[in-house]
Amino acid sequence: MRQSLDIVVLGLSLSSSWGNGHATTYRALLRGLKEEGHHVLFLERDVPWYASQRDLPAPDFCELQYYMQVEDLIGNYADRIRSADAVIIGSYVPEGVRVIDEAATLAPQRLCFYDIDTPVTLAKLDRNDEEYLARRQIPLFDAYFSFSGGEVLNRLEEVYGSRNAVALYCSVDPARYVNTGEAFEWDLGYLGTYSPDRQPTVQRLLLDVARRLPDRRFVVAGPQYPAEIDWPENVDRIEHLPPAEHASFYSRQRFTLNVTRADMTEAGWSPSVRLFEAAACGTPIISDYWRGLDELLPHEDAIIIARDTADVVAALSATNDAKRDEIAASAQARVLADHTGLARSRELVEALLAIPPGRETERHPRQRISA
Template sequence: MTAKVTLAMFGSSLVSAYWNGAATYYRGMIRALAGCGFDVTFYEPDAFDRQQHRDMSDPDWAKVVIYPATTDGWQAALEQARDADIIVKASGVGVFDEELEAEIPRLRSASNLIVFWDVDAPATLQRMQADASDPFRAQVPRFDLILTYGGGPPVVEAYSNFGARRCVPIYNALDPTTHHPVQPDSRFSGALGFLGNRLPDREGRVQTFFLKPAILLPDKKFLLGGAGWDRNVSLTPNVSYAGHVYTRDHNAFNCSTLAVLNINRDSMAQVGYSPPTRVFEAAGAGACLICDAWQGLEQFLEPGKEVLKVDSGEEVAAVLSGLTTTQARRIGKRALLRLLGEHTYEHRARDVKKLLVEQLARRAIPARRDEEVRHATL
């Protein structure tokens, strides 16, 4: 690209990770895309108290536009974004999603690209499959391109069945400038840490993979972080609740326990090929990662060598009982080296750049031909 390509993206939030699990993904991808020559503006609504819980200032690698969570607010933001070369609607903005998904494709022209970026594809597809009247069904074919947070072949096939012109998974990755090894912090000490907000489609798996092992290992300290676990949850005395953990403390959280647990949400575990941000945050900090089993894990980390894969709470307890500090450090170091070599956001951004530039070029060819014909007939 000789000149910068302008990219306008509507998402939940870039500057706040509060009730916003996609924040790490947005930040890593957009920073890397800016490094590849894209001029990015991120549009986010002032909703869900996220602006009151900001954990970063406006970055120098993207412009952030915060619009009121009102009809006038999103319409004004869309008008401002309409001239961008690439206009992206991410899933799960949280307010006026249906309206944005209907209106953004209307901005499609011969000189731009309209993209839907699904940061929760298994859940989106599950929702559409369960409801024949879901309004997004009609919008899928109107986007030039569907990008997904992950999901592999099952997600590509499902989106194709809904009429997607093209669907390409863009997996989570590591941003080593934000997630890296640090010194342990006594606030987060323990044998096993889990960090994740309380969500309906993950709560049962948290009971199975985290709270049950805590019952089985009463002499070991467990650390629970994330919003929502302080109400109507029965925690054994060996479970410490850290509450909402700001992103500035994620490295310390991941580096202070013997091991860190990943627990996928139901839909992501069922579909597979959907490594959440926590996998890359923890492994990027050099943590020994214990991960619930899902198809495609080996595409990112090698079980037994770079990650410890488990199928049940009993397996978590067994692994934790036999894990030494030396073994944990060795596994964490191997995982970090694997990610740095193959799975950083710079790797992902190069793929996205190639894809978007190719798609833009294809969109422009018919327009140029039409223009040539018009001039030839004058």
């Protein structure tokens, strides 16, 4: 008989997808856990920038509660943290270092970290930036679930002292990311919050392409882009696109662009949730290159890898409809087989059940942290 787990997740945000990729990652994973019969309590810091932009205030697949301060979190949910089969703390949680220390003193059955930003996190730690995770805390987790796989897992264990580094990629909910059958509106689109390290690639692989192909239509969706950006006339702008509109957005593109943050490109093996979402919708993807991408989605079979403006111009100009559809179908089949929320939830549960609960002797260092 399948064991039903009670899991507490302390994450950046579940209720709002505004300006972050965490919410959609958590939503797909937690829906998968619900489908498998597990119970999840998600604890989210109540901050104004998400409170004013909530697109999922009352999920039907988990229990969602808000807290104002760390004192409220521990005061109101200490018993739930102690009794849960697993407590998972995510990256970028406000006052994350303190949250981890406080949760650790409660000696949960299994204490884990889910890093949805692993290359960024490690780069920050190397700069002694401990915004949400202290280097001293990594050995305290029973499992360090990482957004990135490959050699990053070895680094986590050999350099940073993780007991158990496990790849847990993001995933997609196939019930919500399906092709809508709408007519094409854009030849190439991009969905992503502005990031200074990504913008040169967006410039090279979309804006410069738009200038070379003035008869084609392009779109960029996402918040926080500076006012001084010079947008070509054939590039539409959408300030914020809630998840409920993602499937329609992807379905109206002949191709979609994937752009990876610099730290993740350097680390490799770091697929973004946008890759899986676009593939599930049957939209062919043009992406910048990082190590491990062609293992996940082989070049020219399930994705087109572009290194410069000319590569994108060629893809848009020379790829016929039959080849476009072939690439899209190959990526879709791979993603629906291995990268859904249900598939990822099963990986998570398998990893959790491999950890003996209540390892008090090994947890003793956590007690000393706050003593």
